Amino acid sequence: MEIHKKTGLYFGTFNPVHIGHIIIANHFAEHSDLDEIWLVVTPHNPFKKKNTLLPDHHRLEMVFRATEELEKIKPSDIEFKLPQPNYTVNTLAHLQEKYPGREFCLIMGEDNLKGLHKWKNYEVILQQHAVYVYPRISPTPDPSPLQDHPRVHKVEAPVIEISSTAIRQDIKVGKNVTPLLHPRVWEYIDQMNFYRQG
Ligand SMILES: Nc1ncnc2c1ncn2[C@@H]1O[C@H](COP(=O)(O)OP(=O)(O)OP(=O)(O)O)[C@@H](O)[C@H]1O
Ligand SMILES: O=C(O)c1ccc[n+]([C@@H]2O[C@H](COP(=O)([O-])O)[C@@H](O)[C@H]2O)c1
Numbered sequence: 001m002e003i004h005k006k007t008g009l010y011f012g013t014f015n016p017v018h019i020g021h022i023i024i025a026n027h028f029a030e031h032s033d034l035d036e037i038w039l040v041v042t043p044h045n046p047f048k049k050k051n052t053l054l055p056d057h058h059r060l061e062m063v064f065r066a067t068e069e070l071e072k073i074k075p076s077d078i079e080f081k082l083p084q085p086n087y088t089v090n091t092l093a094h095l096q097e098k099y100p101g102r103e104f105c106l107i108m109g110e111d112n113l114k115g116l117h118k119w120k121n122y123e124v125i126l127q128q129h130a131v132y133v134y135p136r137i138s139p140t141p142d143p144s145p146l147q148d149h150p151r152v153h154k155v156e157a158p159v160i161e162i163s164s165t166a167i168r169q170d171i172k173v174g175k176n177v178t179p180l181l182h183p184r185v186w187e188y189i190d191q192m193n194f195y196r197q198g
Pocket of ligand 1: 011012013014015016020021024108109111112159160161162163164165166
């Protein structure tokens with residue numbers, strides 16, 4: 001069995017991955033007790049429509065490009081072969097079976113914590129995994145019903161309000177988004193002509 005490793009799972013559609021995602025992942029890699037951070041590319045978030053998404057392997061390639069120089073941060077395609085839509089509870093069970101020596105924790109923003117009580121079997125998730133929550137600016141001030149749960153840990157981290165949706169919209173109308181993306185991610189988007197039509 002592998003030596004005990006504490007792994008933070010940062011789930012997302014990453015359409016595309018931007019520097020806001022990477023700054024958060026790097027913050028956890030450098031300023032927490034987590035040994036590794038895995039960016040888990042979700043083929044189909046149960047709460048989102050799939051039709052606006054780039055194919056999974058392109059989103060994975062962009063995460064690979066954005067993280068390849070960062071030793072503790074890795075892309076994960078673990079959900080690609082699991083049933084869709086991807087329920088996180090199923091992915092966690094699968095990961096725990098595949099990597100029995102690792103302890104898996106979830107990393108999520110305060111905005112996502114507000115919806116966690118609507119996720120499939122969220123009680124099971126919280127029984128078995130810690131959730132590290134970083135701050136986000138939210139239009140709704142109401143707290144999450146789970147904010148005082150003993151498995152939920154609030155962690156300080158930089159707040160960088162960049163969104164993939166805004167990046168896609170800007171690319172569509174020809175605006176410059178290069179400061180918001182890793183140069184190798186922009187290179188791929190540009191070469192492949194992603195997000196310009198549609
Ligand atoms: N600027 C940001 N800073 C910190 N966390 C972010 C930022 N943008 C998104 N996230 C979080 O990162 C995770 C992955 O993001 P994901 O790609 O699924 O959504 P998104 O960036 O909000 O994309 P979209 O705009 O396409 O809905 C989610 O938990 C999301 O809340
Ligand atoms: O398991 C669930 O019921 C569930 C419901 C909504 C979202 N999720 C996960 O949360 C991740 C981040 O959500 P989002 O909406 O910020 O993209 C997403 O990639 C999904 O894997 C999971």
